[in-house]
Amino acid sequence: SKGNTGGNGVEMPCFSMSQPFVSLLLNGIKTVETRNNPMFSDLEPGTRILLHCGFKDWRDQDAPRRELQKAGFTDEEIKKYSALPKGFSKGGIVGVLTVGKTWKSTAYERDDEDLQRKVVASADDMGVYCTEISNPQWFKRSVKARGSPGIYSATVPKSSLSS
Template sequence: MTAVRPPSCLLKQVRFCSLVLVRKQNLRESQPYRLRPAEGDTAPLIWTVRGREQQDREGTAGSELCGSILKVRLWFVVLLCACAWTHHVVSCKLAVSMAVQLWCLSFRQPYAGLVLDGVKTVESRWRPLLVPLENRTLAVHVAWRDWEGEEWRAVLGGAWGLSAAGVQELLESGERFGRGVVAGLVDVGGTWQCPASLPEAERAELQRSAVLIGLEQKHLTPLSNPRWLKGPLKTPGGRDLWTVEIPAELLP
């Protein structure tokens, strides 16, 4: 947490109160005796010391006055401290409230970029991992490692009909924020298990949507409304699902 520096006016008040305390403590000791001419004496150099009791009364009055000023200043310092602390607490609450907490899932490349670019619209897992997130938003984390295998390249060049230049353009788009970051958001649909046998046309469409082959017996989850964040959120990845707080200024 960032340290809060006291306002300059608060520091000035603390210094003033310290000086008043010292003045109050030494007032009686440092009060000089005033001299006045003796009654009936015309000699200019003959003086008498005023009574000690008069000096004590003046010192007491001055001390009471300094004490009253000190109390007012101390209350003012307390008020400033309370205001500064209240401002700090409110600022912290606002900072927390301006961040959105979402479930996050790490995708290996090129699938992270393909999801956020709207090419991959079906996620496949051997376990029903995304069932609890149906109709919710998922944060997409870009893993450091690449996907093992080249099936995606065959699907992009075959079912999608992309040229080598088109595939390369997609890969570069998916790397815009680098690796090891939360890069975007996507909405999650309902999960269902792909049967062992499917009509050829339906299987080809699923493979095109998942940018993957061999989907039989896997749990498939449709993904929709992909959007990139305004900037990357650097954070370490996790196993399966974990939560992440995304600042409001990064939300699309």
């Protein structure tokens, strides 16, 4: 029953990201998301939010790889943690996670290697607004859906949310 959840749907906030960051978030490697706008600041810390995987990959695939190598991940681990699971495809909602507090970071904070490791980005590639991410959970299968900029409302089958 594509698209029609027949009353078994759950409406939740959702945001869209590109690969490899979708996988890095849902695999628990990336634990801070950064943006140049305070996109997440209206959400109560503890809010569960859906994660949509966009069709377009991040413009520089080498940048996250470099950051992960710096953090001590092997090439094999990087490949594993950066990939969508078997049977998953771009252009769908692939999981759910919890947003924590959002804060406006300083240039000094962005230079901190610990924060860079959590964001999986260099200071130059990082957004100013940082949001903690926890409790990532992959869906059993992706839910085909259109992405949107910012935070938007999306509906997924209830069954997607059960572990």
